Amino acid sequence: MPSALKHTLFILAPLVIVLAVLPGVYQNHLLLFNFVIFLVLAQGVNIIYGFTGYLPFGYVGFFGAGAYGFAIMVMHLQAPALLAVLAAGVVGILLGLLLTPLLRLSGAYFAIANLAASLAVLHLVANPALESITKGPYGVSLTGTFNPNSAYMAAVVVLALTVAAVVYLKNSSFGLALQAVREDSVSAAMAGVNVVKMRVLAWLASALVAGLAGGIYAWYVSVFYPDNVFSGEFSIFAIVFALFGGVATITGPIVGVIILYGIYNLIGFTTPQYFQLIYGLLIMGLVLFLPAGLVSLATRRGWHVP
């Protein structure tokens, strides 16, 4: 069996089926929805950070822009929710295109510039001077399209597409070329890899994913403020979840989300500061002792982790 098919059958399909069935047996719908959103975001970070090495510290910019793209389509054009979600994806791609010059920066410079870009989008959306378009800092209310069940299913579909994209990257020459660029862009270019095109494609794919997730998030919660959808926690959580499991793998980010977001929901709501403490210590321990994520426990023993 080719490994792409194996990955689809044994990772993608079970994950999607379990998540599609769970709302029928488990009551806390919002919790499940948040799990799906974080799975999507962690895999989005995986696409850009795991395969190209660019750390998107302002990843939430695409997510928030997607949410507002959805809101504007619904508020001003009375678009149906599904169309508005697609528009949110387009907004994500457009913002990604606008920010492609940032790919010229490397290392920490890219991370900082990306963070600044996400904050710039936040302050643009939250600007009282643009109240007629975005409702500024006062938040939007989209009760007309409120439909948590459909939004949940849409999120599962987006998750399936995202994981499929990662399966493709893991099993295609495109993914290999990206990883070659990550390791040494000059050598990759000499081997005939179109470095710029590769990076831009991965960047736009990860922007699209976050934009779609943002649009679906807006659909699900229906009432939100700029600070909610541009909260830095989305970027940080997505990055830490992906890293904790191990990037440039299919299973790593999934494992990371299930373990860390699980812990968050066990203790994070009642005593947020203690969660923050544990979480901070966990991150530090991770970087110092397990920089390649949980999967490296297995790879060190010579086991192959998809």
Added chain:
Amino acid sequence: MLTYALVAGVLFGLYFSLVGIGLNLVFGVMRIVNLAHGDVLMLGAFIALGVVTLAGIDPLFAVPLAFIVFLLAGLLLYWVLVPRLQGSVNPEMLSIILFFGLSQVIEAITTIFAGTSERSIQSRLLGTVFSTIKVKWFGGKPGPAGPVQIFGQGFPAPWVIAAVTSLVAIGLVYLYLYRSRLGTLTRAVMSRRDEALATGIDVDRVSAAAFGIGLGLAAVAGVFAPFMFGSVTPAFGADATVTSFAIVVLGSLGNPLGTALGGVVYGVCYMLVQTYLSSWADLLPYVLLILILLLRPSGLLGRQVRVA
């Protein structure tokens, strides 16, 4: 109005330089992005609070205290964290995440002990030491110092005191870097880490010193934070970190003295936008940061350009 905005911008800018300079020193020497910088600032503000509430003296006394405490804390932290980090595959990237974890830990511990309420210090307490000396030596009657007059406009005394302290601190950093032996070694490590190591410089010792001084300077800047920003909360750190980055990148990453220029440019721009286009003022630092990174990634005073 224009004069007011310009002078206030310079005063704030000098203070902003002090906010950013520690971050830049750490990045320049170790290529480590200290995302916990803002949290050290926040802790410095809490030291000032402690000095005022426990001892009831001028918060200016918190300046040397904060510096020494965080110099030592920085040395300790360096030996715990950095050598392990430097041994990993991609230290620059992982440092962002490591120090993000540290900032979470600091914020959580501060919240557990101090709560989330906003803390502020009465601004007339800052600088009381000067008026006391004036009364003791030259006579006159004690009273709160009024606003300071510059070009016929009145500015709050704490702004001026913070700006002067920042100038002194930047001057001391200059003396350290260009007039002391350890400073010369520091500059050697900044320009080429490998070659410095090969020449026999004890890179770890130099880096530890720079790390301690960087944290100490951040804490000193933090002492003035309650006066410059009105109040502080444990969550104040994250915003302070982003602002510091904007300033540092403006001046040029890796060149601590460029930060002084970056701070002043930032302060003046900020005050001008605040005065004339106030609803867009929040956007300024980020747009400025992105533009500078794209158009002149080396910053206003930078030498080398780093592009992918």
